[in-house]
Amino acid sequence: MAYASPSGEFKRDQRYIPTRITADGRDGYPVEPGRYRLIVSRACPWANRAIIVRRLLGLEEVLSMGVAGPTHDKRSWTFDLDPDGRDPVLGIERLQEAYFARFPEYDKGITVPAMVDIPSGQVVTNDFAQITIDLSLEWTKYQRAGAPALYPASLREQIDKVNRFVFADVNNGVYRAGFAGTQQAYEQAYERLFDRLDELSSRLEDQRYLVGDTITEADVRLFTTLVRFDAVYHNHFKCNRNKLSEMPVLWAYARDLFQTPGFGDTIDFVDIKRHYYLVHREINPTGIVPAGPDLRNWLSPHGREALGGRPFGEGTPPGPPREPVPAGHGAA
Known part of the structure; x- marks a missing residue:
């Protein structure tokens, strides 16, 4: 609500x-x-x-x-x-x-x-x-044998700090822009969002993940907004200074996570677009769902492995998904 x-x-x-x-x-x-x-x-x-x-x-x-x-x-x-x-x-x-x-x-x-x-x-x-x-x-x-430590005690304070500003300015920031009721409120949300995305780009330029050298809760929380950015938020919520695919560091970071087992294989782009464009009739009165964007670039090389890091730390990747998204709803 x-x-x-x-x-x-x-x-x-x-x-x-x-x-x-x-x-x-x-x-x-x-x-x-x-x-x-x-x-x-x-x-x-x-x-x-x-x-x-x-x-x-x-x-x-x-x-x-x-x-x-x-x-x-x-x-x-x-x-x-x-x-x-x-x-x-x-x-x-x-x-x-x-x-x-x-x-x-x-x-x-x-x-x-x-x-x-x-x-x-x-x-x-x-x-x-x-x-x-x-x-x-x-x-x-x-938990399974080899489950990663997504919220390790040694990094918890840093993860919490990142999560606070990512929620305020990015996760919720796209909604603050999309549902703004005045031009001033929209422009303030828009600037706050892209200022934070620029800061995150700088942070991730020389490190593979947001906190430490493994995937943590912080990466999960940022990823679910980034993966919806070009398909929904750029157009539908008027977050249109840049597409994600036009922000090189964040685009490579998002693709790195997308291609990591457990991330991209949970993403249903068809359901994502149907939700936003059909439910938010105050923003999209016609209920027309865009045909694009082309999703194949999510599987293109990202080069982030050159930064090092160990996605699952001392753990291992999860196996194939037991509840895959429907055929044709992903990026493949």
């Missing part, structure tokens, strides 16, 4: 359900294999983070995933990709049913990602930032 302030500035409703699923179950929801279902939409950048982290950590066998369709109305995400329009595990048509099962008077955003308790059918949390951290720190008992 979001709203525009009197000045026309986009404001994101960040009142998420703070309940956590932890190893010790201190909030009443202990980590248990098979108990929870991660509900996502491949269209959503916030949910895409959880899809990537779950795959990198190898949690597919213990944490099932339900995929909502790319479009929704004011009543929430629907499971229209499933044959009978119902999630096959939870048996619900709309994600809001899981929210209302726990909070009958729920008045905040019904968002993805959401963790749902399968036995009760109740939502546990939709706190997207905490979900991925907890997958790293609380689900360690069930």
Whole structure:
């Protein structure tokens, strides 16, 4: 959920359900294999983070995933990709049913990602930032052998710092530009976004990843915005100083991650475009979904391996995806 302030500035409703699923179950929801279902939409950048982290950590066998369709109305995400329009595990048509099962008077955003308790059918949390951290720190008992350390204690302070400004200026920054209610609010968001992208370009010019020499939570969070940039944000949200493909360092960095197992193989460009161009009718009244851009350049050589670094640190890459995106929806 979001709203525009009197000045026309986009404001994101960040009142998420703070309940956590932890190893010790201190909030009443202990980590248990098979108990929870991660509900996502491949269209959503916030949910895409959880899809990537779950795959990198190898949690597919213990944490099932339900995929909502790319479009929704004011009543929430629907499971229209499933044959009978119902999630096959939870048996619900709309994600809001899981929210209302726990909070009958729920008045905040019904968002993805959401963790749902399968036995009760109740939502546990939709706190997207905490979900991925907890997958790293609380689900360690069930992670695959060779799972990477995405949020290592030695780098945590640096990761948190990067995550704060990437969220404010980039992840949320594209929305601040796209949903601005005045010219002034739009131009302020636009400048703030590209100033930050320029800073990130400088940071990444001589280092392969955002923090340290391995992939961390920080890279996951930046990637899900960058991968949507040319397909959506450049045009739809008027973030059009440059395309990502015209920013050499960030373009190479994004391609490096895209070609890393666990990243690009989670990206559904068809669903991404359908979501933004069909749902945001106040921005795109016709509902016409662009045919482009050409996606084959995502697989072109990036040259970032020359900077060194070890993508998975002491770990190993995940195996082939168990839940691949539909044929024709990726970059291949």
